[in-house]
Amino acid sequence: MPRLIDHLAQSRLKSALLRISPYRRAISSAYECERALMFAPLEEVRREQQRRLRELLALALRAPYWREVLQSRRIQPETFTLDRLGELPFLTKDILRRHEQDLRIPGASGVYENFSGGSTGIPIRFYQDDRYKVHMSVSTRLCNEMAGAFPGARLAKLWGAPQDKRQIESPLGKLKLWLLNHRYLDTFDMGPQRMDAYHAEMEEFQPDLIQAYASSIHLLARHLKRRRIRPSYPRLGIISSAERLTEAMRREIEEVFPVQVFNRYGSREVSAMAAECEHHNGLHITSAGHIVETVDPVTLEPVRGRPGEIVITVLHNHAMPFLRYRIGDVGRLEDAPCPCGRTTPRLVELLGRTSDNFLMPDGRIVHGEYFTHMFYGRPEVKQFQFVQDAVDEFVLRLVPGRGYSGDLGRRFEEELRVLIGSQARLRLEIREEIPKTASGKYRFTISKVKVDELAGVP
Numbered sequence: 001m002p003r004l005i006d007h008l009a010q011s012r013l014k015s016a017l018l019r020i021s022p023y024r025r026a027i028s029s030a031y032e033c034e035r036a037l038m039f040a041p042l043e044e045v046r047r048e049q050q051r052r053l054r055e056l057l058a059l060a061l062r063a064p065y066w067r068e069v070l071q072s073r074r075i076q077p078e079t080f081t082l083d084r085l086g087e088l089p090f091l092t093k094d095i096l097r098r099h100e101q102d103l104r105i106p107g108a109s110g111v112y113e114n115f116s117g118g119s120t121g122i123p124i125r126f127y128q129d130d131r132y133k134v135h136m137s138v139s140t141r142l143c144n145e146m147a148g149a150f151p152g153a154r155l156a157k158l159w160g161a162p163q164d165k166r167q168i169e170s171p172l173g174k175l176k177l178w179l180l181n182h183r184y185l186d187t188f189d190m191g192p193q194r195m196d197a198y199h200a201e202m203e204e205f206q207p208d209l210i211q212a213y214a215s216s217i218h219l220l221a222r223h224l225k226r227r228r229i230r231p232s233y234p235r236l237g238i239i240s241s242a243e244r245l246t247e248a249m250r251r252e253i254e255e256v257f258p259v260q261v262f263n264r265y266g267s268r269e270v271s272a273m274a275a276e277c278e279h280h281n282g283l284h285i286t287s288a289g290h291i292v293e294t295v296d297p298v299t300l301e302p303v304r305g306r307p308g309e310i311v312i313t314v315l316h317n318h319a320m321p322f323l324r325y326r327i328g329d330v331g332r333l334e335d336a337p338c339p340c341g342r343t344t345p346r347l348v349e350l351l352g353r354t355s356d357n358f359l360m361p362d363g364r365i366v367h368g369e370y371f372t373h374m375f376y377g378r379p380e381v382k383q384f385q386f387v388q389d390a391v392d393e394f395v396l397r398l399v400p401g402r403g404y405s406g407d408l409g410r411r412f413e414e415e416l417r418v419l420i421g422s423q424a425r426l427r428l429e430i431r432e433e434i435p436k437t438a439s440g441k442y443r444f445t446i447s448k449v450k451v452d453e454l455a456g457v458p
């Protein structure tokens with residue numbers, strides 16, 4: 001009982017403190033509108049999308065790259081219609097790299113830079129603004145809600161982005177986590193003892209939800225299964241995100257934990273933008289802020305009813321428009337109604353990025369995303385691939401870009417040495433290209449060590 005009273009008092013204090021922030025207030029009002037649109041008739045959603053697209057195109061005229069695109073195609077933003085979207089060219093990672101500055105809209109407010117390794121191992125840098133940030137939070141909230149979340153819900157995040165980590169570990173970051181009722185567990189260090197500690201922490205914290213990289217929660221599930229531990233948490237659901245969740249992974253996670261897994265899709269360029277509702281029949285696109293198309297990967301013609309390459313238009317980034325962005329993932333759009341009442345199309349048969357876990361010679365288990373982050377903000381690297389052939393044998397493949405030098409290669413080697421130790425073998429290979437795998441996908445963090453099987457070793 002005292003704990004309950006504590007919690008109630010805390011919640012009231014926390015929500016009062018949260019309301020002070022103008023950012024939180026902006027999220028609250030945008031949330032009401034976006035949530036309503038998820039249940040609205042499709043014509044209404046399309047009208048709203050067209051209005052937002054026109055607004056974005058008008059701003060895009062200020063960016064040299066987009067001005068050229070729009071003028072050469074005689075596109076007038078104020079009369080442009082959604083069904084003419086195909087007149088706009090695709091935005092590729094290569095274009096983002098080559099025209100980074102010309103793609104930016106001058107004068108956007110609250111602009112910050114962001115990075116991604118995407119699904120292809122091609123590092124990109126891009127810019128987002130305050131407006132994007134608000135919509136990113138709204139979209140995330142709509143995704144969490146589909147897994148049962150509510151304001152103030154206890155959320156344990158099994159996550160590991162270094163740039164997020166710096167924020168999280170700052171005093172302000174810690175205060176924010178406390179206010180939001182969130183805990184953060186670092187997936188860049190997932191050795192067996194660490195996983196035991198995470199389990200103990202979650203038994204104590206009793207999260208309503210866990211949000212995790214698909215492979216990290218899968219790794220934890222297998223670890224607990226080997227230890228014959230049945231966790232009493234979480235209370236509502238497990239949100240799996242950032243990478244591909246296979247049906248086998250889902251089954252194993254649900255065997256161990258007392259709740260269902262809710263798959264989610266998104267990336268740093270487009271934010272969390274699609275998630276499963278309680279019916280688990282595909283991922284609802286969360287808001288009117290994203291227009292999703294699927295195209296044939298070879299002809300680039302639109303496809304419906306079968307899987308295609310996913311193309312996303314983000315309507316609320318006014319710092320750098322992402323118009324018809326080829327994100328590099330594959331999926332099928334499903335329009336049939338869902339019993340939950342949400343009207344937005346769903347993404348099914350989703351083949352997103354896959355990332356392996358790596359076993360370090362000192363016993364640490366590191367999520368593959370760690371290596372992706374090494375190349376953030378590195379325009380000198382066109383593409384990378386990091387492969388572990390044995391516990392003490394690694395290969396780093398790089399496709400050099402403009403400005404690459406041997407010194408930079410040596411710096412990457414030094415950075416990797418911190419993790420893999422001085423005894424492991426590390427080969428740096430400079431390549432002209434990195435071929436796709438048989439499935440047509442790039443895999444850029446590959447471990448041939450069966451990390452999952454070793455996870456139970458005490």
Ligand SMILES: [Zn+2]
Nearest residue numbers: 277279338340
């Ligand atoms: Zn649904």
